[in-house]
Amino acid sequence: MSSPAPALRGQVLSGHNRISTQALTSLARAAAAEALGVEAQDVRAAWSDDDGMLALSLVAPIRIPPLKAVVRDAGRVAAFGGSIWERTITAKAQILATVTALSGARLSRVDIRISGARVSEGGRVR
DSSP: OOOOOOEETTEEOOSOOOOOHHHHHHHHHHHHHHHHTSOGGGOEEEEEEETTEEEEEEEEEEEEOOHHHHHHOTHHHHHTTSOHHHHHHHHHHHHHHHHHHHHOOOEEEEEEEEEEEEEOSSOOOO
16 A cells, blocks of 8 residues: 655655555454454454455454353343444444554455354453
8 A cells, every 4th residue: 555755844755655464464453353352363364355445354253251140140241342243243343443544544344254252251341
């Protein structure tokens, strides 16, 4: 990805700025990890072209409360941000916004496949 050089004290600088695929992938993995409450190392990210924009595909586990705790108190699901389905929908928007804001890349969509669950005692990670 390249962009025009900004003016520096009224002067335009020549050259290109590029963000490597590896850097974009690291950013996407970190954004997904934060949104899903897991470690970035557990997230896989792949990019594809979608009519000139980038499409991001993610495979990751999601953090969930202990099932025994949910049986005792169904409100624990809300403390984690809702159902896995609801949290995944929210995560898509959050990941798209974070990657776009930090990289300047134009993403057309974010696809998430939940690959497992990580049981955790706490509420939402922020």
